[in-house]
Amino acid sequence: MxxxxxxxxxxxxxxxxxxxxxxxxxxxxxxxxxxxxxxxxxxxxxxxxxxxxxxxxxxxxxxxxxxxxxxxxxxxxxxxxxxxxxxxxxxxxxxxxxxxxALPNLPADDVPDGADESANVEIRRWGEPRPIADAKEHFDLGEALGLMDFQAAARMSGARFTVLKGALARLERALAQFMLDVHTTEHGYTEVAPPLMVRDTALFGTGQLPKFAEDLFRTTTDHWLIPTSEVPLTNLVNDQIVPLEELPYRFTALTPCFRAEAGSAGRDTRGMIRQHQFWKVEMVSIAAPDQSEAEHERMTRCAETVLQRLGLPYRVVALSTGDMGFSARKTYDIEVWLPGQNAYREISSCSNCGDFQARRMKARCRPKGEKQTQFVHTLNGSGVAVGRCLIAVLENYQQPDGSIVVPEALRPYMNGLDRIAS
Missing domain, CATH: 1.10.287.40 (Serine-tRNA synthetase, tRNA binding domain)
Structure with a gap:
């Protein structure tokens, strides 16, 4: 607001x-x-x-x-x-x-101007893509292993759903647990298990309503399935006045996310890139106004750490004014290298929303001993999207025989398994 x-x-x-x-x-x-x-x-x-x-x-x-x-x-x-x-x-x-x-947040002064993603500006890269002859996409790899079943998912749920089995199901779980452990034990985030259904006011507070209702799933009880745990995590401070000296608050959560993908007809229709249901580890910060820019840089680095530990090449781009989300005043996207597509694809989006969401939620802070309050600043970022990270692991660690090498950082979560093969 x-x-x-x-x-x-x-x-x-x-x-x-x-x-x-x-x-x-x-x-x-x-x-x-x-x-x-x-x-x-x-x-x-x-x-x-x-x-x-x-x-x-x-x-x-x-x-x-x-x-x-x-x-x-x-x-x-x-x-x-x-x-x-x-x-x-x-x-x-x-x-x-x-x-x-209905009006979006105003962009920060240093956000690049442009109509769409073509005006995004690359900030940095990490890692060198490994040359892979005849690199396969994740769905070909998963189906060949017999551990990724799109037909079974379609029979019971329709398009944009996936069934994972055996070692791939465990690999997805391992990725999520690894991310949570990194953020909670190293980055100072507090793990939260939030509701997966919220009311209108929660989605209004973070900016999904009223403008983007068609992208959401609504229940018969007038609840909404969360499109991201940004919604409940940010709303932990809705209608609250928090002590300024306690900020920043840092929250993280692993939840399923539910999105109608109403505007994505014809895009990424095959595979796991764009799903109605997917797992994501989210990071949310509630910061004092003078902290939010530094917190934005920190949050982005936290998401990058996950990819570095997994050995996944990526790049960071600053989104242009025409490519940013509704509530953001500045956004960095982290794009991971996918050999099967020969392209970088988004795996995390870290945004500083300033006081835009806080005004909608009436979330304020007050310095100790003072009467005057001010709106907090809110930030959110994927830390990271678990399904897309699974895709990146499959494609970057694929072997000529169709097997998948398990990244070393994940082996403790896989009971020591170092390779997934048929």
């Missing part, structure tokens, strides 16, 4: 931020609605004050034996006009809130 006071003080800056996102200027519309709402509030307050004053005048007039009918007539008129003013204020406020809720 945007700061109305900031828009009033500098409407041009607001419009420039929207323009960098490829949107039309909106400050004039916002400020017109804001002016009409405040005018309606003023009328309401004036009528309420007059109603209270008239009530006293009626009592005085009756005690003094004067005719109170003119005042009674005025009270009758106020009884009609006041609800009309209240309704007008509610209508304009709802329109203003709806408009602001």
């Amino acid at each position: 945007h700061d109305l006071r900031a828009i009033r003080d500098n409407p041009d800056a607001f419009d420039r931020g929207l323009s960098r996102r490829g949107l039309e200027p909106m400050s004039a519309v916002v400020l017109d609605l804001d002016s009409r709402r405040r005018a309606a509030q003023t009328r309401m307050q004036e009528m309420q004050a007059r109603r209270n004053e008239a009530a006293k005048e009626i009592g005085v007039a009756k005690r003094e034996g004067r005719d109170a009918q003119p005042i009674l007539d005025e009270m009758a008129e106020l009884k009609i006009r006041l609800p009309e003013a209240e309704e007008e204020e509610r209508r304009v406020a709802d329109e203003l809130d709806g408009l602001l809720a």
Whole structure:
């Protein structure tokens, strides 16, 4: 959510931020609605004050034996006009809130400008892709091993689901446990087991609602299946005032994620790249405003550590204004090398949302001994997507005979198994 006071003080800056996102200027519309709402509030307050004053005048007039009918007539008129003013204020406020809720966060000054991913800027690379003759994609490798079954998944659930068996199922579990251990024992994150279903308010707070409802799954109880554990982890501080000196809070969770992939028709239809259900280890930080930029760099490095320990080549890119998510003011994507595709593909996205989500959630902090509060800053990042990491391991560690070498970091989680073969 945007700061109305900031828009009033500098409407041009607001419009420039929207323009960098490829949107039309909106400050004039916002400020017109804001002016009409405040005018309606003023009328309401004036009528309420007059109603209270008239009530006293009626009592005085009756005690003094004067005719109170003119005042009674005025009270009758106020009884009609006041609800009309209240309704007008509610209508304009709802329109203003709806408009602001649909506008994305404004990009940070150092975010590269551009319409789409073609304007993303590479920041750094790690690792050298291993030359693999006739590299196969993960689905060919998994099916040949007899441990990845898309047909069985389709029979019971439809497209964009996968059944993993045996050593591949264990490898996926090993990856998740390895990631959690790294983040909790080395990076200072607190592990959380959050709900997998949330209410509208939680998704509104992190920015998925109202704009992206079609990308979500809704239950018959009016809950939503979480698209990422960013939602419940960030909402741990919704409607709270936390002590400034305790920040940053760092949370991590391993959860399944559920996404309708409504806008992905025809994209990555084969294999595990884009699924309706997948596992992800998420990192969320709740930071003081002056901490968030440093925390963003730290979080990205935490995700990179996972890939380095697994020996997976990757690159880090800064997303352009046209490629960033709705709630982000700055995002780094980590893209892992996939030999089967001969391309880098996203495996983690680390975003600094500033106070955008906090305003929607009413999440604030307060320095010790002070009355004044300020909105916290929220950050989130994949640490990393487990299914995509499984894909990367399969493709980068494939052997000419179709077997898969298990990365050394995962062998303690695989009961010492060093190779997966048919």
